[in-house]
C-alpha cells in the first residue's frame with residue numbers, strides 16, 4: 001500500500017545541475033562558498049554570480065538552509081543546506097539531516113516552487129551511511145508532503161545507479 005505523499009516523490013538517476021526543476025538543493029558546507037561533489041558542480045554550472053550572492057548571505061549552520069537564485073542553471077532557485085558530518089551517530093546526525101530536508105522543503109514552499117530536486121545530502125564527503133540517510137530523507141519528505149500542498153513533486157536525484165539502488169532497498173518497505 002502506498003502512503004499519502006509517496007506518489008509525489010520521484011527517484012531518478014542523473015546530474016542534478018541539468019535538471020529542469022523550480023529549485024535544486026545543494027549539499028553545501030557552512031561557508032556557502034562552494035566545494036567538491038555536488039556543491040562544486042552546482043557552483044560551476046550556476047556561474048560565479050552564485051558565489052558572490054552567497055557571500056552576501058554569510059555562513060549557514062549545520063541543519064539549516066538558505067535560498068538563492070539559480071543564475072545560469074535551468075533551476076530558478078538553489079536551496080543550499082548544510083548536512084551533518086557523520087561521526088558515528090552520537091552527534092545528533094539524524095535530527096540534523098532531517099532538519100536539512102525539512103528546512104529546504106519549507107523554503108521551496110515559501111518560494112512557490114512546484115518542483116524541487118534533492119541530492120543525497122551528507123552521503124558523500126560527509127560520510128553519512130547511505131541506507132540510514134535514505135530512511136531519514138524518505139520519512140522527512142513524506143511527513144512534509146502529507147501536510148503541505150507544495151512542492152507538488154520532489155525529485156531525489158542519484159548520481160550513480162548504485163546509490164539509487166541502495167536508496168530504493170533501504171526504503172522499499174515504505175513504498
Ligand code: AR6
Nearest residue numbers: 015016027029035036037038039041122123124125126159
Ligand atoms: N548530481 C547529483 N548528485 C551528485 C552530483 C551531481 N552532479 N555530484 C555528486 N553527487 P557530496 P556531502 C552525489 O560529497 O556528503 C562538498 O565539498 C554524490 O555522489 O557532494 O553532503 C561540500 O562543499 C553523493 O551521493 O555532499 C561540503 O564540504 C551526494 O551527491 C561537502 O562536500 C552527496 O555527496 C558536503 O558533503
